[in-house]
Amino acid sequence: MSRGLGYMAESSAKAALIALALLVALAPFVVLFFNSLRPADEFLAQGAGLIPSRLTFEHYAEIFDPNGDTFRYVINSLIITTASTILAVLFGALASYALARLQLPFKLSIIIGILFLVIRFYPKITVALPYFLLMREFHLLDTHLAVIIAHVSMTVPFVVWMLLAFFEDFPRELEQSAMIDGCGPIRRFVLIVIPLMAPALAAAAVLTAFLSWNEFLMASTVAPNAAKTLPVRISGFITDKGILWGSMSAMSTVIVVPVALFALFTQRYLARGLTVGAVKG
Amino acid sequence: MRQPQPYPQVRRPAGIVGRLEARLGESGILLLFLVPALLVVIGAQLYPLASSAILSFFDWSLSRSPTVGPFIGFDNYVRTFTDPIxxxxxxxxxxxxxxxxxxxxxxxxxxxxxxxxxxxxxxxxxxxxxxxxxxxxxxxxxxxxxxxxxxxxxxxxxxxxxxxxxxxxxxxxxxxxxxxxxxxxxxxxxxxxxxxxxxxxxxxxxxxxxxxxxxxxxxxxxxxxxxxxxxxxxxxxxxxxxxxxxxxxxxxxxxxxxxxxxxxxxxxxxxxxxxxxxxxxxxxxxxxxxxxxxxxxxxxxxxxxxxxxxxxxxxx
Known part of the structure; x- marks a missing residue:
């Protein structure tokens, strides 16, 4: 291919298309950000531009009012996301290691693997109601634990499926020599598998953290008040008296900015976690 | 002392972990590894899934009664398929x-x-x-x-x-x-x-x-x-x-x-x-x-x- 006029025309067309894609993907976040700094009276005024006439932090001050509940929702979300991520990755790593190493009869490990896969694909709404009733039975409604168990049960299948794909390429030789040294599965898991699997575990953790932080259905079902998470709080801005545009924008920014930054820094792991299932599966 | 020893850190005298491994054996431990994940998935996904299947054959509205009503067969399904919404x-x-x-x-x-x-x-x-x-x-x-x-x-x-x-x-x-x-x-x-x-x-x-x-x-x-x-x-x-x-x-x-x-x-x-x-x-x-x-x-x-x-x- 000669690097002539045609090449230049093509690469500038390519650049233009990429720019368009970036505009479509990112412009809504810019709108959100400016709206969170827009004075309340400007929301209903026609002809207000993209950039507010003056910037104000009143909405942030309002949602973070010391007498308000926002801090609690942030803490709830942090507790639930952290605990769910740790537990899901731990349980998932243990289970996928066992599935990869056990010689179960009747292709039992394949069946268990498929079972984990299926959980990803049925409507969570089918489970939400009975899960609500179950938690009511155990008096766990509106507790962190109820949400954490739900999130772990939703994400463990992801983790198992992902890590199983990694175990296919895992070198057995290291484990075998440790086995000869009289090392049982617990010590092999802790001393050999975990350190070598660290990148895969990180990918699983990143993906789980996103799922848990953003999850709405289960959280809104079992934790409507005291253990309420940020996504559930946002939906509350709408059913109240009209829509509180300013507070809603500020709250949305509060929930979006951490994940956006987190995504920028963990992009490699995130992309790997998302693709391994489809590309290897 | 056995030779060679590529993993000095695991050659500590087997403590409680080693005794556990010896007691349960290789596949015993691995089966144990499966337990937490299976427990969570069965308890919080499969059990609710099954109970929703069972509930679908009964007549129960929580707003009318706190406990499950009578068995009504496929009525809920008929109602679903005839519901315009x-x-x-x-x-x-x-x-x-x-x-x-x-x-x-x-x-x-x-x-x-x-x-x-x-x-x-x-x-x-x-x-x-x-x-x-x-x-x-x-x-x-x-x-x-x-x-x-x-x-x-x-x-x-x-x-x-x-x-x-x-x-x-x-x-x-x-x-x-x-x-x-x-x-x-x-x-x-x-x-x-x-x-x-x-x-x-x-x-x-x-x-x-x-x-x-x-x-x-x-x-x-x-x-x-x-x-x-x-x-x-x-x-x-x-x-x-x-x-x-x-x-x-x-x-x-x-x-x-x-x-x-x-x-x-x-x-x-x-x-x-x-x-x-x-x-x-x-x-x-x-x-x-x-x-x-x-x-x-x-x-x-x-x-x-x-x-x-x-x-x-x-x-x-």
Whole structure:
């Protein structure tokens, strides 16, 4: 291919298309950000531009009012996301290691693997109601634990499926020599598998953290008040008296900015976690 | 002392861990490893799933009675299939899933082909393009609700400045359907793009070089080499996206709340309303099982298609 006029025309067309894609993907976040700094009276005024006439932090001050509940929702979300991520990755790593190493009869490990896969694909709404009733039975409604168990049960299948794909390429030789040294599965898991699997575990953790932080259905079902998470709080801005545009924008920014930054820094792991299932599966 | 000793750290005298390993044996311990994950999944997913299947055959509305009512056979299912709002939700959900997935596949493939490569700029572009997918769907809804607001939303203001009177995006029944398709596609196109980028990256470079040596043009290479090679992954991605679009719930909550009327009730949203707003537990359970069977059918169809593609490829 000669690097002539045609090449230049093509690469500038390519650049233009990429720019368009970036505009479509990112412009809504810019709108959100400016709206969170827009004075309340400007929301209903026609002809207000993209950039507010003056910037104000009143909405942030309002949602973070010391007498308000926002801090609690942030803490709830942090507790639930952290605990769910740790537990899901731990349980998932243990289970996928066992599935990869056990010689179960009747292709039992394949069946268990498929079972984990299926959980990803049925409507969570089918489970939400009975899960609500179950938690009511155990008096766990509106507790962190109820949400954490739900999130772990939703994400463990992801983790198992992902890590199983990694175990296919895992070198057995290291484990075998440790086995000869009289090392049982617990010590092999802790001393050999975990350190070598660290990148895969990180990918699983990143993906789980996103799922848990953003999850709405289960959280809104079992934790409507005291253990309420940020996504559930946002939906509350709408059913109240009209829509509180300013507070809603500020709250949305509060929930979006951490994940956006987190995504920028963990992009490699995130992309790997998302693709391994489809590309290897 | 045995020789050699490549792992000095594990040659400590076996403590409680070593005794446990000796006691339970290799597969005993491994079976134990399975327990926590299975326990959580069975307790919080499979048990509720089974109990919802059982409940669907009883008559129970939590607003009328705190305990389960009598066994009524398939009445809830009959009611589901004769409910016009259910039919309406199925229609909207299918339209949403089909249109949105098609749009995502086309745009996602385009973006993947534009941004495949290892340069720093392309990696940065890919990361930025991922953002719509990583933010909470609930927040995606609020963002778009603001942008699409009929009177004061930035989109209609921009349209007004070039002399177009923008529609009532979320308030008009037809535009609301269109808007939700666009929002869902906006949110999930990145997933398709990322997966297909990975698929394109994994294509063997010899094949591509051979094609260009043979004088194959751009379109020929794409149509007869690239597309068939990524087809199995493409079908799998299409399946993921169709099913997940079929389950759409969060963005409906924060954009249209199912309105105007029932026009944008997705199945999940409708079942959520039945179950968790009106507490018609057994009716919602029956409807959700109907929905689950739809999902199984969709997945089955896609997997059959994929098998035919791979079989066809192997046979060549």
């Amino acid at each position: 259910f039919a309406n939700s199925v229609a909207f959900t299918v339209i949403l899933a089909v249109c949105s997935t098609a749009l995502q596949l086309v745009c996602g493939l385009g973006i993947a082909m534009l941004t495949v490569g290892e340069s720093y700029t392309l990696r940065l572009v890919r990361t930025l393009l991922m953002l719509p997918m990583v933010v909470a769907p609930v927040a995606v809804g609020t963002i778009w609700r603001m942008i699409l607001s009929a009177r004061v939303g930035p989109l209609n203001q921009a349209l007004a400045s070039i002399g177009i009177d923008g529609p009532n995006w979320l308030g008009d029944p037809n535009w609301a359907v269109f808007s939700l398709i666009m929002i869902d596609a906006w949110e999930w196109t990145p997933f398709v793009a990322i997966t297909l980028t990975a698929a394109l990256t994994s294509l063997p470079s010899e094949v591509m070089r051979a094609a260009s040596v043979d004088g194959a043009g751009r379109w020929t290479t794409f149509r007869y080499i690239v597309l068939p090679m990524i087809m199995p992954i493409f079908v799998l991605v299409a399946m993921f996206r169709t099913i997940e679009a079929f389950l759409t719930l969060d963005i409906v909550f924060t954009t249209t709340a199912g309105g105007p009327g029932y026009t944008t009730h997705t199945l999940s949203f409708w079942i959520y309303q039945q179950g968790l707003k009106y507490f018609n537990i057994s009716y919602a359970a029956a409807s959700s099982w109907v929905m689950l069977l739809f999902c199984v059918a969709i997945a089955g169809g896609f997997l059959l298609w994929r098998r035919r593609i791979t079989a066809w490829q192997v046979s060549r």
